[in-house]
Amino acid sequence: MLTLKQLLVNRGRPGMHRAKVNPTNSYRMTGVVPIPMANSLAVRFTFNALTDPDADTYTTLMIFHGLKMSTTKDSEHPLGFEVRGRDIYTSRPSFQATQTGVACECLDYYFTWGWYNAKNTGNNAGNDPEPYPNYDSNYSPHRNRLAIPGLCKHLCVAAVYLSEQGFLTT
Numbered sequence: 001m002l003t004l005k006q007l008l009v010n011r012g013r014p015g016m017h018r019a020k021v022n023p024t025n026s027y028r029m030t031g032v033v034p035i036p037m038a039n040s041l042a043v044r045f046t047f048n049a050l051t052d053p054d055a056d057t058y059t060t061l062m063i064f065h066g067l068k069m070s071t072t073k074d075s076e077h078p079l080g081f082e083v084r085g086r087d088i089y090t091s092r093p094s095f096q097a098t099q100t101g102v103a104c105e106c107l108d109y110y111f112t113w114g115w116y117n118a119k120n121t122g123n124n125a126g127n128d129p130e131p132y133p134n135y136d137s138n139y140s141p142h143r144n145r146l147a148i149p150g151l152c153k154h155l156c157v158a159a160v161y162l163s164e165q166g167f168l169t170t
């Protein structure tokens, strides 16, 4: 399983259908919900499209694996969460080192990334997606001609957000 940094680098590799990441003008993040699990931490993001008020809301998921958990806060376990009335503290996930499962409900994730995230590196969070339909030459195989795992724009924005908030270490 790859780290967020490895997934982010893949998105911009030469040969991918597009390298630019300019997402802030078309939608906004409306929710961030951390969900502690056994030795891992899921974070669920919600995005709304700005261009169309009736447009779909996308749910985007990251799961950081192999974190240390504690019932007391200390320098090793600085992130605190309440789970069923109990306080849980975790180590901080690392952008470069923490294996991170990802998923998004958007079409770009489905058509470009989900299948390869699931089959190449086990980075898809949740159920394996269907292989993308091969009905349109605009989508397949040109949409991910390197057949590599990576991130949609929502996952890119979520990664940057967590870094800027100090949630992720480098």
Ligand SMILES: [Zn+2]
Residues within 6 Å of the ligand: 058, 060, 104, 105, 106, 107, 108, 109, 152, 153, 154, 155
């Ligand atoms: Zn997405």
